[in-house]
Amino acid sequence: MSEPTLDIVAIGNAIVDVIAKADDAFIASEGLSKGAMQLLFTTEEAEALYAKMGPGVEASGGSAANTVAGIAALGGKTGFIGQVADDQLGKVFRHDITALGVAFDTPARAGEPKTARCLILVTPDGERTMNTFLGASQHLPPAALDADLIESGAILYLEGYLWDPEEPRAAMDKAIDIAHGAGRRVAFTLSDGFCVDRHRDGFQELLDKGRIDILFANEDEIKSLNETQDFDAAVEATAAKTPILVVTRSEKGAIAVKDGERFSVSAEPIDKMVDATGAGDQFAAGFLAGQAEGRSIEDSLTMGAVCAAEVIQHYGPRPEADIKALIAKRLG
Numbered sequence: 001m002s003e004p005t006l007d008i009v010a011i012g013n014a015i016v017d018v019i020a021k022a023d024d025a026f027i028a029s030e031g032l033s034k035g036a037m038q039l040l041f042t043t044e045e046a047e048a049l050y051a052k053m054g055p056g057v058e059a060s061g062g063s064a065a066n067t068v069a070g071i072a073a074l075g076g077k078t079g080f081i082g083q084v085a086d087d088q089l090g091k092v093f094r095h096d097i098t099a100l101g102v103a104f105d106t107p108a109r110a111g112e113p114k115t116a117r118c119l120i121l122v123t124p125d126g127e128r129t130m131n132t133f134l135g136a137s138q139h140l141p142p143a144a145l146d147a148d149l150i151e152s153g154a155i156l157y158l159e160g161y162l163w164d165p166e167e168p169r170a171a172m173d174k175a176i177d178i179a180h181g182a183g184r185r186v187a188f189t190l191s192d193g194f195c196v197d198r199h200r201d202g203f204q205e206l207l208d209k210g211r212i213d214i215l216f217a218n219e220d221e222i223k224s225l226n227e228t229q230d231f232d233a234a235v236e237a238t239a240a241k242t243p244i245l246v247v248t249r250s251e252k253g254a255i256a257v258k259d260g261e262r263f264s265v266s267a268e269p270i271d272k273m274v275d276a277t278g279a280g281d282q283f284a285a286g287f288l289a290g291q292a293e294g295r296s297i298e299d300s301l302t303m304g305a306v307c308a309a310e311v312i313q314h315y316g317p318r319p320e321a322d323i324k325a326l327i328a329k330r331l332g
């Protein structure tokens with residue numbers, strides 16, 4: 001079996017975010033669930049919400065894409081697979097991710113629907129409420145997978161959001177087989193509490209069949225997965241099904257369980273939470289980069305916490321500061 005040449009290869013929704021400030025009254029009046037991600041099913045729905053939003057800033061996003069962007073910023077070698085349309089936003093997404101040194105060669109898809117966009121409303125408390133029009137990203141077919149790219153990564157990283165549409169779900173299923181067939185590890189994020197509600201059985205089946213080697217979740221997601229409000233019981237149940245479980249807990253820090261041993265890290269101090277978008281993505285970036293560098297679970301958790309703390313102190317889901325330097329300062 002050949003040695004991997006990349007640290008992480010991710011498959012995810014290829015999305016351009018539009019980020020705007022909003023108040024709680026707007027979230028309520030639109031009937032949105034604060035802090036969650038809801039899907040917008042038509043262009044009309046997306047345009048209607050966009051028209052009501054305040055001035056927005058565009059930034060490349062997509063959960064797993066944000067994670068590989070973070071790992072690349074930390075000096076890791078990464079690849080990405082995701083579907084954009086042959087349009088302006090697709091070009092923006094491709095430019096931004098390749099400019100970071102991420103290998104991304106999934107061909108653009110001609111015609112409708114357009115490249116995915118996520119309308120993100122950030123309230124004064126820094127919480128983000130996401131509204132995603134999946135557009136072209138829901139048409140990532142299994143045939144678009146670059147098996148060589150997947151096999152070249154030490155870890156394949158997948159986002160639970162991609163379990164919503166049928167074609168990418170089949171693609172991820174195939175990608176797991178390719179990665180495991182090449183002796184690689186598979187990491188997976190549960191993405192969102194509502195997403196877990198929609199796909200609890202599918203996610204549990206992945207775990208029961210031993211198809212996930214590293215699972216990322218937050219508190220809501222792990223409780224939802226196990227249909228319990230008892231955090232410790234939820235962690236124990238899922239930790240028994242995967243070699244490494246990582247659970248982020250916002251200001252309470254994060255924990256990991258590896259082979260029955262539990263580790264924890266405090267949240268890094270911050271001045272102010274400006275925008276929570278990308279917090280989980282950058283935590284995963286720090287943790288996976290640590291794993292790729294052969295670091296301990298404790299140090300990988302600290303790297304996750306440093307990356308998450310950086311991203312929530314500015315608008316946008318990807319790092320702006322020199323996170324490599326921040327980690328060097330923190331871990332020496």
Ligand SMILES: OC[C@H]1O[C@H](O)[C@H](O)[C@@H]1O
Pocket residue numbers: 013015016017060061062063066118130132277278279281317
């Ligand atoms: O996790 C944050 C990301 O989720 C959504 O997919 C948005 O694109 C955003 O960048």
